[in-house]
Amino acid sequence: MAGLGPLLRKELLEQWRTLRLPVIATIFLLVGLSSPLLARFTPEIIKAVAGDQFPMAFPTPTAADAIDQFAKNIGQFGGLIAVLLAMGAVATEKERGTAALLLTKPVSRAAFLIAKLVAIGLTLAVSVVIATAGAWFYTLVLFESLPPAGVAAGAVLQWLMLMAWASITFVGSTLTRSSLAAAGLGIVAFIVVGILGVLPTVGQFLPTGLSGPARALALGVPGPDAIGPTVATMVLIGAAGSVAWLAFRRQEL
Amino acid sequence: MTTVVGGAGRSTATAGAPDAVAGIAIRARGLTKRFGSVVALDGLDLDVPAGAIFGLLGPNGAGKTTTIRILTGLARQTAGTATVAGVEVGLDRPELRRRLGYLDQDPRFYGWMRGRELLELVGRLVGLDGPALRERVGDMLERTGLTAAANRRIGGYSGGMRQRLGIAQALLHRPTIVFLDEPVSSLDPEGRRDVLALIEGLRGETTVIVSTHVLSDVERICDRVAILDRGRLVTEAPLERLLADHIRPVYRLAPEPGQDAAVAAFIGRLRATPWVTDVATAPEGDLRVSVNDPITAGPSLLAIVVDEGVRLAVFERVRPTLEDVFLELVGTPSADELDGRGFIRPREVGR
Numbered sequence: 295m296a297g298l299g300p301l302l303r304k305e306l307l308e309q310w311r312t313l314r315l316p317v318i319a320t321i322f323l324l325v326g327l328s329s330p331l332l333a334r335f336t337p338e339i340i341k342a343v344a345g346d347q348f349p350m351a352f353p354t355p356t357a358a359d360a361i362d363q364f365a366k367n368i369g370q371f372g373g374l375i376a377v378l379l380a381m382g383a384v385a386t387e388k389e390r391g392t393a394a395l396l397l398t399k400p401v402s403r404a405a406f407l408i409a410k411l412v413a414i415g416l417t418l419a420v421s422v423v424i425a426t427a428g429a430w431f432y433t434l435v436l437f438e439s440l441p442p443a444g445v446a447a448g449a450v451l452q453w454l455m456l457m458a459w460a461s462i463t464f465v466g467s468t469l470t471r472s473s474l475a476a477a478g479l480g481i482v483a484f485i486v487v488g489i490l491g492v493l494p495t496v497g498q499f500l501p502t503g504l505s506g507p508a509r510a511l512a513l514g515v516p517g518p519d520a521i522g523p524t525v526a527t528m529v530l531i532g533a534a535g536s537v538a539w540l541a542f543r544r545q546e547l
Numbered sequence: 548m549t550t551v552v553g554g555a556g557r558s559t560a561t562a563g564a565p566d567a568v569a570g571i572a573i574r575a576r577g578l579t580k581r582f583g584s585v586v587a588l589d590g591l592d593l594d595v596p597a598g599a600i601f602g603l604l605g606p607n608g609a610g611k612t613t614t615i616r617i618l619t620g621l622a623r624q625t626a627g628t629a630t631v632a633g634v635e636v637g638l639d640r641p642e643l644r645r646r647l648g649y650l651d652q653d654p655r656f657y658g659w660m661r662g663r664e665l666l667e668l669v670g671r672l673v674g675l676d677g678p679a680l681r682e683r684v685g686d687m688l689e690r691t692g693l694t695a696a697a698n699r700r701i702g703g704y705s706g707g708m709r710q711r712l713g714i715a716q717a718l719l720h721r722p723t724i725v726f727l728d729e730p731v732s733s734l735d736p737e738g739r740r741d742v743l744a745l746i747e748g749l750r751g752e753t754t755v756i757v758s759t760h761v762l763s764d765v766e767r768i769c770d771r772v773a774i775l776d777r778g779r780l781v782t783e784a785p786l787e788r789l790l791a792d793h794i795r796p797v798y799r800l801a802p803e804p805g806q807d808a809a810v811a812a813f814i815g816r817l818r819a820t821p822w823v824t825d826v827a828t829a830p831e832g833d834l835r836v837s838v839n840d841p842i843t844a845g846p847s848l849l850a851i852v853v854d855e856g857v858r859l860a861v862f863e864r865v866r867p868t869l870e871d872v873f874l875e876l877v878g879t880p881s882a883d884e885l886d887g888r889g890f891i892r893p894r895e896v897g898r
Contacts, residue, residue: 297672299671308659311660392656395651395656399644400645400674401644402639402641546623547622
């Protein structure tokens with residue numbers, strides 16, 4: 295694939311130089327660290343604020359609550375960040391004219407897109423790893439130790455879910471010259487899939503269906519089957535990449 | 548609208564190019580580009596000899612940039628065919644781009660990248676690596692006067708520095724064919740001189756397509772010239788032949804200052820005179836009067852000067868320049884023909 299290596303190198307350097315990677319990794323780390331803290335201290339915070347006006351008794355927080363909080367935060371903040379990360383990937387380069395600079399070199403358009411998607415994937419992967427490590431450590435400190443292999447497997451599923459949002463946004467970024475339009479597509483997909491994910495028959499074949507297996511793997515307990523949503527999400531990412539390529543290879547710059 | 552290509556006086560075939568036998572670097576047949584009902588390029592037939600420095604001229608909106616964008620694979624033609632170095636043009640053709648270099652009229656780069664890094668990226672994309680890459684990057688930085696700024700971020704470069712960086716990246720891999728769209732538009736006089744010398748140095752090794760408004764630059768460096776107007780090829784020929792074919796006596800008249808009314812009346816009378824083909828006014832007030840009947844023009848022009856009472860500091864017959872030929876072929880657009888940006892309104896056709 296003509297030009298993939300140098301393009302990927304450029305994309306990774308760009309993620310670092312424009313501070314996207316450090317900033318996103320830091321946000322994810324904060325999410326990872328704060329999730330077990332919130333799970334552990336939320337009942338006490340509510341009691342301290344509401345006092346006797348809140349009559350319900352809170353169950354004692356557990357590691358499962360920490361993981362649930364982490365999964366929820368990564369799903370929401372992480373999903374939004376994945377959309378923000380992908381929205382300008384191609385659209386901004388077309389709008390600024392830098393795509394023309396590279397695509398008048400012996401570079402295939404497929405390589406141009408793959409380099410970008412891989413760089414987005416690596417940025418999200420590094421961020422998810424850092425967040426998961428932070429969440430695992432604070433869960434250990436505040437609750438109990440969780441199986442590292444299971445936590446790592448759960449992190450892979452979380453990353454795959456974020457890649458689904460990034461890929462859909464990436465298609466929007468390829469189809470238009472507007473980052474905002476691309477973000478709009480990503481957010482609409484995020485909301486629609488979130489709503490459909492509640493339906494049991496459909497939800498297990500959507501990216502949101504990865505949350506359940508990710509939770510079970512992290513806690514080391516039996517849970518929903520991971521294969522269905524994993525395969526479906528990978529197919530979705532592949533389809534998004536293919537649509538982006540089919541559209542981009544016919545576009546004038 | 549087929550043009551007949553004679554031998555380019557100073558051109559040589561480029562070794563290794565697929566069309567080297569025919570000696571043709573670029574061939575376009577019926578190249579057309581429409582945007583809805585607007586015709587940006589209308590059936591362009593063009594042959595560019597290998598090794599030539601080829602000037603693409605025309606007023607704003609004539610179709611120069613559209614032509615270059617199609618030939619470099621950035622845009623798709625509505626109709627017609629074109630080959631560049633023997634490869635058919637198209638949007639996703641890495642094999643085409645391996646042979647060409649390209650400078651946009653408004654070159655854009657990554658502001659976070661350093662100048663040297665950009666050239667290294669381009670070098671890797673064209674297959675250079677290791678010491679050969681470093682040596683070539685250093686050489687191009689030196690030739691474009693960017694060595695001192697090589698490790699600065701491009702975001703801090705001036706317009707002229709970006710233009711020179713654009714030229715460096717276009718020439719880095721010694722391409723068979725280079726497209727330079729307005730290559731000296733942002734440069735100061737010194738930079739302009741250096742870049743023109745750099746382009747001249749490519750003669751015989753590389754086919755260079757230069758699009759520019761600066762006709763004196765074209766006269767200095769180009770072997771051949773094509774003039775476009777409203778998407779159509781007006782003429783294409785070796786520069787010397789173009790000047791010879793359109794040679795018409797041109798008189799330069801420099802009126803003394805402080806006689807605006809008399810000069811205006813004088814110009815009006817000249818324009819109504821049958822043997823005067825054009826009266827152009829230079830910013831400094833000089834008049835260039837093109838005539839088609841030199842036998843009548845010489846004495847009659849002086850008679851009109853005397854009759855209108857215009858005092859002249861200079862009256863001389865001069866060699867016509869490319870600008871004179873350009874104005875004769877393309878004419879000066881009227882206000883109705885220009886849009887708000889100073890571009891000639893493109894022609895429209897039914898869908």
